[in-house]
Amino acid sequence: MHFVGRSWLLLTGxxxxxxxxxxxxxxxxxxxxxxxEESMRTELKVLKQEFLNLSCVSDAALERxxxxxxxxxxxxxxxxxxASTTSNWDLASSMFFANTLVTTVxxxxxxxxxxTGKAFSILYALIGVPFTMLVLTACxxxxxxxxxxxxxxxxxxSGLEPRPATIVHFLLLxxxxxxxxxxxxxxxxxAVELSWSFLDGIYFCFIxxxxxxxxxxxxxxxxxxxxxxxxxxxxxxxxxxxxxxxxSWVSVRELYRxxxxxxxxTFRNNCDLLVYLFVGLIMMFLLLRTFHKMADLHGL
Amino acid sequence: MHFVGRSWLLLTGxxxxxxxxxxxxxxxxxxxxxxxEESMRTELKVLKQEFLNLSCVSDAALERxxxxxxxxxxxxxxxxxxASTTSNWDLASSMFFANTLVTTVxxxxxxxxxxTGKAFSILYALIGVPFTMLVLTACxxxxxxxxxxxxxxxxxxSGLEPRPATIVHFLLLxxxxxxxxxxxxxxxxxAVELSWSFLDGIYFCFIxxxxxxxxxxxxxxxxxxxxxxxxxxxxxxxxxxxxxxxxSWVSVRELYRxxxxxxxxTFRNNCDLLVYLFVGLIMMFLLLRTFHKMADLHGL
Ligand SMILES: [K+]
Ligand SMILES: [K+]
Numbered sequence: 399m400h401f402v403g404r405s406w407l408l409l410t411g412x413x414x415x416x417x418x419x420x421x422x423x424x425x426x427x428x429x430x431x432x433x434x435e436e437s438m439r440t441e442l443k444v445l446k447q448e449f450l451n452l453s454c455v456s457d458a459a460l461e462r463x464x465x466x467x468x469x470x471x472x473x474x475x476x477x478x479x480x481a482s483t484t485s486n487w488d489l490a491s492s493m494f495f496a497n498t499l500v501t502t503v504x505x506x507x508x509x510x511x512x513x514t515g516k517a518f519s520i521l522y523a524l525i526g527v528p529f530t531m532l533v534l535t536a537c538x539x540x541x542x543x544x545x546x547x548x549x550x551x552x553x554x555x556s557g558l559e560p561r562p563a564t565i566v567h568f569l570l571l572x573x574x575x576x577x578x579x580x581x582x583x584x585x586x587x588x589a590v591e592l593s594w595s596f597l598d599g600i601y602f603c604f605i606x607x608x609x610x611x612x613x614x615x616x617x618x619x620x621x622x623x624x625x626x627x628x629x630x631x632x633x634x635x636x637x638x639x640x641x642x643x644x645x646s647w648v649s650v651r652e653l654y655r656x657x658x659x660x661x662x663x664t665f666r667n668n669c670d671l672l673v674y675l676f677v678g679l680i681m682m683f684l685l686l687r688t689f690h691k692m693a694d695l696h697g698l
Numbered sequence: 699m700h701f702v703g704r705s706w707l708l709l710t711g712x713x714x715x716x717x718x719x720x721x722x723x724x725x726x727x728x729x730x731x732x733x734x735e736e737s738m739r740t741e742l743k744v745l746k747q748e749f750l751n752l753s754c755v756s757d758a759a760l761e762r763x764x765x766x767x768x769x770x771x772x773x774x775x776x777x778x779x780x781a782s783t784t785s786n787w788d789l790a791s792s793m794f795f796a797n798t799l800v801t802t803v804x805x806x807x808x809x810x811x812x813x814t815g816k817a818f819s820i821l822y823a824l825i826g827v828p829f830t831m832l833v834l835t836a837c838x839x840x841x842x843x844x845x846x847x848x849x850x851x852x853x854x855x856s857g858l859e860p861r862p863a864t865i866v867h868f869l870l871l872x873x874x875x876x877x878x879x880x881x882x883x884x885x886x887x888x889a890v891e892l893s894w895s896f897l898d899g900i901y902f903c904f905i906x907x908x909x910x911x912x913x914x915x916x917x918x919x920x921x922x923x924x925x926x927x928x929x930x931x932x933x934x935x936x937x938x939x940x941x942x943x944x945x946s947w948v949s950v951r952e953l954y955r956x957x958x959x960x961x962x963x964t965f966r967n968n969c970d971l972l973v974y975l976f977v978g979l980i981m982m983f984l985l986l987r988t989f990h991k992m993a994d995l996h997g998l
Contacts, residue, residue, distance in 0.1 A: 446760075455755050457779075460746075464767065464777055471771060472914060477764055479757075504910035506806055516901040523908055601816040608823055610804035613913065614772060 423496030431487040434511045474508035500526035505613035564692045723796030731787040734811045774808035800826035805913035864992045
């Protein structure tokens with residue numbers, strides 16, 4: 399019991415330090431990149447005004463203008479009037495960026511513009527990536543008992559042989575993972591994000607939790623859209639159960655409208671995504687480890 | 699000897715199957731996405747012409763036009779006149795995309811546009827990611843002897859104690875890795891890519907080999923630039939050694955100009971990048987494993 403207490407303390411310390419590390423990264427990235435972004439934003443606005451004031455639009459002028467527009471867009475600065483006015487480098491967004499660095503997901507929807515930012519990214523990931531792997535592994539070890547050892551024991555006590563028990567358990571875990579981290583979030587995304595289909599949601603979840611992170615779909619980054627929240631994922635999974643929640647995405651939309659009326663903070667959205675990535679990756683690791691165990695037992 | 703022969707055969711089979719898997723992915727992605735890309739390209743060209751033909755450019759018209767331009771840009775279709783005319787979904791580029799999927803780097807400089815493409819990406823990565831990990835692990839096991847066990851044995855025979863020997867070896871391996879997979883490629887990149895500084899090159903190598911893959915720097919994708927090649931990395935590392943090659947990046951530029959005059963194929967560029975990612979990731983894994991071994995030996 400003494401040992402268990404100490405290992406919980408260690409894990410809490412790890413997670414606390416992880417959060418502090420993310421906050422530290424957010425502060426540094428924000429202070430480095432925000433001025434660069436501001437100047438790029440103003441420059442682009444001036445360029446656009448100049449372009450609109452031209453009496454006749456020549457091919458060459460349009461080309462020059464578009465070149466600048468696309469370059470700015472690469473760093474997450476949009477030329478559109480109704481683009482989100484919130485900075486890509488406020489504290490919450492910077493923290494999200496830091497999180498995508500250390501989990502190696504790297505959506506790249508915003509990227510550092512300055513040399514200092516690039517150099518800091520390298521240093522930050524150099525320490526952060528191994529540390530995050532450590533924290534994730536520690537979390538997986540902690541949930542091994544309630545999610546793997548205990549259920550397998552239960553299945554065996556209920557009369558199953560060890561080998562079929564591991565297979566049944568693996569399949570149950572797979573269904574749980576797919577429901578809680580693919581189907582349910584995808585249902586929420588397709589309700590919350592205006593232009594996302596259900597397939598887009600599944601695609602985003604999969605590409606994220608495999609740490610591929612293509613960045614073509616990132617929640618809350620589209621123009622002409624308020625920042626949305628994934629708060630419901632947690633609410634739903636806890637209150638409604640997984641499978642019914644996933645199928646009842648019409649009610650999710652209702653829930654969301656109510657929620658939207660009550661809150662509307664950027665920070666919450668980014669934090670939810672951050673927690674989604676963190677917990678989802680833990681579950682992916684757990685599934686991988688369980689699969690390895692099962693394969694070992696079957697002599698594969 | 700019999701066992702060694704069989705394990706080499708297995709590895710060759712793995713790598714052969716890996717290449718076949720990439721080619722298969724390339725064929726499917728190319729056939730799915732190319733028509734979509736073509737239609738997007740023509741549509742954008744028509745839009746641009748219509749926009750240029752407007753007698754007066756209103757704010758609203760510009761806004762509508764830019765919205766379409768940015769949406770197309772997200773999928774790798776550029777509005778610029780002097781943008782690369784080669785498709786993002788020809789066979790070589792599709793193969794490179796497939797490679798960034800299965801290695802989980804996922805630059806996202808081109809992303810599937812169609813639902814079929816997204817669904818296929820999920821399936822392709824579902825099989826490809828674990829398989830690639832298997833191939834990389836098999837390669838690491840194969841180079842363990844020449845790059846880890848043999849040098850450590852040599853250091854021990856030359857009079858070093860086991861513990862200092864592992865430290866010296868780890869540091870030597872680290873230097874080799876940094877020279878061959880960070881400094882030398884960065885030197886080549888800064889010579890070959892017009893707008894890349896040396897830091898940009900290091901940043902690209904680091905972000906790639908950590909599998910973060912932000913995608914803000916991807917060789918050979920900038921507008922107004924011919925497709926470039928990293929062929930010299932191999933040539934340089936083999937002929938000149940690592941450290942001198944890295945510092946003599948002026949001569950690299952000379953080498954490159956000659957090379958550019960002789961060849962100019964897209965396929966080679968993408969293949970070189972693919973090999974760079976593959977070999978670089980193997981080396982990263984090897985370093986990580988060596989570090990673990992050293993840490994174990996020191997009771998950390
Ligand atoms: K990525
Ligand atoms: K990635």
